[in-house]
Amino acid sequence: MMNDVMNRIAEIGIVPVIRIDDVTKAPRLAEALCAGGVPVAEVTFRAAGADRAIRAMRESVPDMLVGAGTVLTREQVDSACEAGAQFVVSPGFNPQNVAYCQTKGIPIFPGCVTPGEIECALSYGLEVLKFFPAEAFGGLKTIKALSAPFSMVKFMPTGGISLDNLASYIAHPSIIACGGSYMVTAKLLEENRWEEITALCRKSVEIIQEVRNHG
Numbered sequence: 001m002m003n004d005v006m007n008r009i010a011e012i013g014i015v016p017v018i019r020i021d022d023v024t025k026a027p028r029l030a031e032a033l034c035a036g037g038v039p040v041a042e043v044t045f046r047a048a049g050a051d052r053a054i055r056a057m058r059e060s061v062p063d064m065l066v067g068a069g070t071v072l073t074r075e076q077v078d079s080a081c082e083a084g085a086q087f088v089v090s091p092g093f094n095p096q097n098v099a100y101c102q103t104k105g106i107p108i109f110p111g112c113v114t115p116g117e118i119e120c121a122l123s124y125g126l127e128v129l130k131f132f133p134a135e136a137f138g139g140l141k142t143i144k145a146l147s148a149p150f151s152m153v154k155f156m157p158t159g160g161i162s163l164d165n166l167a168s169y170i171a172h173p174s175i176i177a178c179g180g181s182y183m184v185t186a187k188l189l190e191e192n193r194w195e196e197i198t199a200l201c202r203k204s205v206e207i208i209q210e211v212r213n214h215g
Contacts, residue, residue: 005087005107006128008065009156010176012040013208014166016201017069017158017181018189019047025189026053027060032194033184034061036201042089042179044069045076051083058084071108074100081106089179091132093117098124109156113137118150128154128176135160140169147174163203171211180204 009015016033018041020026026043033041039061043054045068057066067087068080077100080088088101088108101108102124111132112118121129131143134157138145143155157169158179169178183200187193 003107005065005067006176009040009087010154012038012065012205013170013177013212014038014183014201014204015040015042015067015156015158015177015179016184017042017044017179018184019044019181019186020050020053020189021047021186022189023049023052023056025192026056028192028194029184029189029197030057030061030064030066032197033201034064036183036198037205038183038201039063040065040067042067042069043085045072045080046070051079051085054080054083054085071097073097077101077104077106089130091130093120095120095124098126113142115146115149118146118153122150122153127152128156130179131155131157132179133159134169135165139165140172143172143174147172163200163207166204166207167211170208 043050054066065086068085069089071088071090081104088106091111093110093112098108109128109130111130112121154176155174156177156179161178161180162182169175184197188197
């Protein structure tokens with residue numbers, strides 16, 4: 001059974017994957033995302049201060065769902081949890097980190113792209129997996145093939161997702177949400193283009209709702 005975090009992500013359908021180099025912009029970014037109907041963010045540990053950005057977003061918009069991405073170590077798991085992260089995402093499948101997150105009671109979505117990785121994830125009781133990098137590993141075609149023997153698994157493809165292919169991904173029943181960085185690019189953040197970020201979120205929501213209403 002999916003927990004509340006997974007259900008909320010599935011309901012929204014898109015998870016902005018964000019690198020924030022300037023932590024002071026985190027509160028304004030959180031507001032821009034929520035204004036666009038996307039009250040969720042995966043703040044990646046690719047940038048220093050990711051934990052501070054997570055804390056700032058949670059404090060500025062308490063109802064928002066904020067997770068930590070590109071989590072590779074136990075130390076990062078600890079930092080994410082202490083900052084108030086509500087979920088963890090990793091690019092690959094690390095059994096030790098998965099087990100550690102489970103002991104701390106925080107949902108983790110590890111990256112899995114092969115049948116072997118998926119079987120390992122199933123052995124840890126996981127049922128929602130990141131599929132990364134999606135387009136580079138065959139995209140929707142590969143997910144369709146994997147969903148045949150692994151019908152009990154749901155995927156969150158990330159990597160190469162855009163407004164152009166979002167509809168085709170979200171239409172597949174094995175995909176509960178997509179991760180994307182297109183609505184919060186480095187340039188948009190650097191230039192404080194909050195209204196454009198909000199508009200891209202709104203467009204994403206419209207695409208997802210259109211697919212779900214006519215699926």
